[in-house]
Amino acid sequence: MGDAFDTATGKVAGGDGGRPDGGDRAESAPPADADARTAQDSGPSRTRRSPSPAPAQLPHDLPLFTGRQAELDDLLPPPTGAGQLAETVLISAIGGMAGVGKTVLAVHWAHQVADRFPDGQLYVNLRGFDPSGAIMEPGDAVRGFLDALGVPPERVPHGLDAQAALYRSVLAGRRFLVLLDNARDTDQVRPLLPGTPGCLTIVTSRNELSGLVAAHGARSLTLRSTPSRQRAFLVRRLGAERIAAEPGAADEITRLCAGLPLALACVAARAAVHPGFPLEAVAAELREAHGRLDAFTRSDTSADVGTVFSWSSRAVPAEAARLFRLLALHPGPDFSVPAAAALAGLPVRRVRPLLAELSGVHLVNESAPGRYAFHDLLRAHAAERSILPTRAPERSRLACAG
Template sequence: MLIRTWREQALLTQDELAQRAGLNTRTIRRLEAGEPHRPRGTSISTLAEALGLDATEQARLVTAALRTSTRPARTGVSGPMTVPCQLPTGTPHFVGRRKELSQLDGTAGRRDAGPRVLAVLGGAGIGKTALAVHWAHRVADRFPDGQLYANLRGFEPGAEPAHPAEAIRGFLNALGVPSRRIPAGTEARAALFRSTVNGRRLLIVLDNARAAGQVRPLLPGAGGCLVIVTSRDQLTGLVTAGAAPIVLDPLPVPDAVRLLARRLGPARVAASPEAAGRIAALCSGLPLALAVAAARASTHPGFSLDDLAAELHGAGNRLDALSDEDPFADVRTVLSWSYRTLGAEAARTFRLLGLHPGHDIDVAAAADLCGLPARRTRALLAELHRVHLIAEPAPGRYAQHDLVRAYAAELAETHESPAERHQAECRLFDHYVRTAASTGRFSHCG
């Protein structure tokens, strides 16, 4: 009743409170009805903030929430099953992604026989983890047996991707299985994990996966559980087996500006809307780049947004203006973790694409640029596309957003000799001359 009283005092409907707190309307309804369900700490915190409660009222809310904790311990194959709550803290500056959130809601609502698997895919710094964790917090109340989380370290510096056996062991420990009962082999651990979670309703987040093979042993065997996987890889094997892919694009300019406003305050952005729009465009709608730019503006309150936009536009290499000592906040470094997974030929192809002056390129032009047969070039472009270093907006046409192209050009400058760069540019020029001549000949004949 407390929540209902405070909600009515705030002149909010259940739907309005749910939207403000980032929760499900059903959760608000259950909490107001006093159903025996222990809300998560993050839900309590967001509710208190959404209702504008003072410290005394927040304490009353926490006490009331604890009193509703009547959930009995669950029993697993090796004894009492604990209820893990491993989700990391969500980003406080999350904006946009309405289409993707709707896709996640729709897929999660299905009642398939097997486990539901959602694959959130996209390039470096595009916001995959932020989306997955934000949405996971929104729906966590639907999974009374808890939430499991693992960073699979698929694309990270100085670390090998997590072995599936390592991740399974962590999950089993979190579910209350004693270490002495956990077998050594991956297959045996996977079988025990499936047995332990059978009949349970768990939310499982597998973050930063390297490939489908790393994920398969971590999947439950039956329905009731929901798995969210994030990866720079396309995870074709999982998608082929029924996982629902949700591919992220850069944020559109309006959402990118909203993200800046969340980080810098709406007044500062409203005072310089054109500069904010330029910053959003210069950051290519990449959430990581926007966060780095906003951090620079926050730590230099005397800088105007016009100053920051001019810095981004005027830098000899825009990546220099988006650099940081923290590798996880340095755009160039984060891009490099994808680049380092490429084979030698694909890496060279990526570098040479940085010499192309246009936004997109077809297979024939890329083949001449690289001096390779079209068939081989198509395979190398597919490798780049698999880790989202290039996009394929139309069949046979490939594109890079500006920051990725700047990174590719920088690598070409470093790793290709002046003669090699000149030869590649000449091959590309000759390709377009031949194409133009052929087009003109056909036009003349028509």
């Protein structure tokens, strides 16, 4: 008969409480059935369960990471002494549009602070915005974490609530870093949050996760595209000598990539695998495709800008997706709610929640109260998905709406 797992404490009954599988029990009182097992356990064939290693699940850090120092300074929690627990449950939500570098920043930050969480680091890709459309169920993520924490499958209770309670119990009083990547919404994240101080949870999502901020006190950071910082990115990827030889072409490449790290990474990769190509030739390809995403097309869907954008536009309701396509017709740098309503041929009261859907997943940005704007490459994506030739009436209504 195996030891019972105490779901209230996250410990094996009779164990030292240090690990959920029992670990070293030299200082523990023997279990009630110890005498019955003495004979069979004392022979040479006795096998001991090896203690589970502390989970260290973080993906590898990007060796060429550059920039985002201001964001890192804002994110880093104050250091605590050895064995000292933080006074609050720390949750940070990193949001932003597709391709802006949320996961890269989160992983880099997690590696920087991992030594403050000696009990382990847990990671899961929740597939909230994924080409397969197979969003991970919270229960699958919880069970994966329990397995990584050494909880035997037969001791995992049935039902998400009970499993989440066991997960919180195992983490209680210990120092873990938990990275929840690519979350769809707050409901998917909530069962995976530690319940007591001492742990740091990092969540990335294209969704604003306002529920996580409101109900759980998460610190929110929205990443923006950073055109002014991208020269350093190219220097790290292509070398200072190559950039110094064609500074004008390098500046044009960063401008045409509109400060989006994923777009710039695609272009830098092309230049890197063709070291004999002049940067001016690479910039010319971008100029020729300006207003389209042709220059950023890649066979790897995770690095193809248009495909990555499409995972966001597929995540919103059909009426909001239609509005997103139509907004590409707007000629100005930003637009008002009445202008969007005129373009879509809908009442303002119906358009407001649709714009909230789009801004919630960062397909448009609410640049000021009641005014919205596109990132340049998202505008190109919307235009490619729109039915522009049939929308002349909307252009006329838009001019009147302002």
